[in-house]
Amino acid sequence: MPPANPYNKYIKQYQTSNITTATPEKLMILLFDGALQFLQKAKTAIAENNLKERSENIEGARKIIRELMRTIDLENGNDVAKKLFRLYNKMAMNLIKANVQRSSDKIDEVIVDITNIRWGFQKAIEIQNGTITVEEAMKEMPQNSLEHPASREDNNNAG
Secondary structure, eight states, rough: OOOOOOOOOHHHHHHHHHHTTTHHHHHHHHHHHHHHHHHHHHHHHHHOOOHHHHHHHHHHHHHHHHHHHOOTTTTTHHHHHHHHHHHHHHHHHHHHHHHHOOHHHHHHHHHHHHHHHHHHHHHHHHHHTTSSOOHHHHHHHHHTTOOOHHHHHHHHHHH
């Protein structure tokens, strides 16, 4: 086992300070980033056939997604809020399937969804702060958001 990092105490203090002083918008971004870290670790655990690590990391990501679901005001929200809630729910279900099936593919689907939602939140923050325009944000839109299999599935079911 490698020796303990002498800076771990300071790293933890920095992280705690970062969270306690963050704006609600920044906290959302931190939640997305945390979920993505859990998902990457889960993929590694699947590749290494590590049942405990796989389950713990998938559950960590699922808890974050459930927390994100709780932030949505369905009573006062519009159609976008309801669609986002359904997408989060689909991601949570995919993580249960990923854990049972030991499926990196299901995890990859969730990674694409979270990455796209995170991108949208980040751009909304930048637009609200005046650091970028809507037009500039649209030019930066990730291409994978248009190619996600679930979006094709949703479009096929709509017609």
